[in-house]
Amino acid sequence: GENVEQHPSTLSVQEGDSAVIKCTYSDSASNYFPWYKQELGKRPQLIIDIRSNVGEKKDQRIAVTLNKTAKHFSLHITETQPEDSAVYFCAAIGTGYALNFGKGTSLLVTP
Amino acid sequence: GAVVSQHPSWVICKSGTSVKIECRSLDFQATTMFWYRQFPKQSLMLMATSNEGSKATYEQGVEKDKFLINHASLTLSTLTVTSAHPEDSSFYICSGTGTMETQYFGPGTRLLVL
Numbered sequence: 101g102e103n104v105e106q107h108p109s110t111l112s113v114q115e116g117d118s119a120v121i122k123c124t125y126s127d128s129a130s131n132y133f134p135w136y137k138q139e140l141g142k143r144p145q146l147i148i149d150i151r152s153n154v155g156e157k158k159d160q161r162i163a164v165t166l167n168k169t170a171k172h173f174s175l176h177i178t179e180t181q182p183e184d185s186a187v188y189f190c191a192a193i194g195t196g197y198a199l200n201f202g203k204g205t206s207l208l209v210t211p
Numbered sequence: 212g213a214v215v216s217q218h219p220s221w222v223i224c225k226s227g228t229s230v231k232i233e234c235r236s237l238d239f240q241a242t243t244m245f246w247y248r249q250f251p252k253q254s255l256m257l258m259a260t261s262n263e264g265s266k267a268t269y270e271q272g273v274e275k276d277k278f279l280i281n282h283a284s285l286t287l288s289t290l291t292v293t294s295a296h297p298e299d300s301s302f303y304i305c306s307g308t309g310t311m312e313t314q315y316f317g318p319g320t321r322l323l324v325l
Contacts, residue, residue, distance in 0.1 A: 132312040143304060143316040144255065189254060193312050197243055201254045 102127040102194040106202025114210055119180050121205045123190035124172040132193040133173050135164060137186045138204075144189060148175070180209045213239040215307050217317030224295055225325055232290045232320045234305030240285035241307030245314065246278075249302040261288050295324045 103126040113119050125133075131152035136144035150157045150164045150173065157164050161180075166173040177184055187206050191199040214237040224230050234244060243262050247255040259275075261267040261282035269275045279291040288307075292299055300323050306314040 134313070141319075141321075143318045145316075146313065149313065197308055197312055197314070198245060198257055198260050199255075199306075199314060200257070203254045 102130060102192050102200040104190060104192050104200050104202045106190050106205060108205060109203065110206045110208075112208045112210065113180050115180060115182060117180055119175075119177045119184070119207055119209075121175045121188055121190065121207075122172060123174070123192075123202050124170075125192040125200075126171065127192065127194065128168075128171065130192040130194065133164070133166060134191050134199070135162075135175050136189045136191065136201075138189065139186045147188075177207075180207075182209050182211055185209045213237075213307070213309070213315040215241075215305065215315045215317040217305055217320055219320060220318060221321040221323075223323045223325065226296050227294055230292045230295055230322060232292075232303055232305075232322075234288045234290070234307070234317050236286045236307040236315070239307070239309050239315075241288070241309060242285065243308050244282055244288040245306045245308075246280060246288075246290050247304045247306070249304060249319075251302075255304065258290075292322065295322070297324045300324045 105124045134149035137147045138144045161178045163176040187204045189204045190202040194200050216235045218233045246258045249255045258273045259267045259269045261280050263285050267280035282288040304319040306316045308314045
C-alpha cells in the first residue's frame with residue numbers, strides 16, 4: 101500500500117519567515133495530494149491540495165509543489181504568522197479514495 | 212465546503228460497554244465514508260472504508276467484530292466500538308467524500324474508556 105513520509109516532525113520559525121514541509125510517497129499511481137492543518141483537539145482542515153497533472157499550486161501565502169518523477173511534494177508557507185502554528189499533515193490518495201497520512205509536522209511560529 | 216457532523220463529541224464509558232458514534236454529511240451525499248483513529252500526538256490512522264449499502268473494508272489490524280461500521284444511507288455512517296477497553300480510548304474522526312477525492316472531516320469524537 102501507499103507509504104507517506106513527512107519531514108520534519110517539528111519546525112520552529114520566527115514570525116515572517118517561511119516554512120517548508122516535505123513529503124514523499126511510494127505509490128506511483130497516487131494522483132491526489134492534500135495538505136491538512138489540525139489545531140489541538142480539532143478536526144483536520146484542508147488548506148490546499150494538488151493533483152498530479154499540476155506541478156505547483158498557490159493560494160495566498162500557501163503553495164504546494166509536486167514532483168511526480170521523484171514522488172515528493174512540499175508545502176510552503178510564506179510570511180508566517182503565529183496563527184499558523186498547528187500540526188500539518190500531508191496525504192496521498194490510495195486505493196478507493198482512502199487517504200494515507202504522513203506523521204505530521206508540528207509548526208510553531210514565534211512572534 | 213461540505214459539512215460533516217459527528218455525534219457525540221465526547222464520551223466516557225465503563226470498560227466492557229459499547230459505544231456508538233454517528234457521522235453525518237449535512238449538505239452532500241457521501242458515497243464513501245472513512246473512519247480514522249488518532250492517538251495523542253500521532254497521525255490519523257485509517258480504520259475502515261465504508262460505501263453506502265455495502266460492507267465496510269477494514270485496514271489490516273483493525274478488528275471488524277470490535278469496530279462495527281454501518282453505512283445505511285448516503286448521509287449517515289455509524290461506528291460502534293463493542294466491549295470497549297481502556298486501550299480503545301482515542302480520538303475517532305470520520306470523513307466523507309462525494310464524487311471527487313476531497314474528504315471532509317467531522318469534528319471528531321473523543322472516547323475515554325475507564
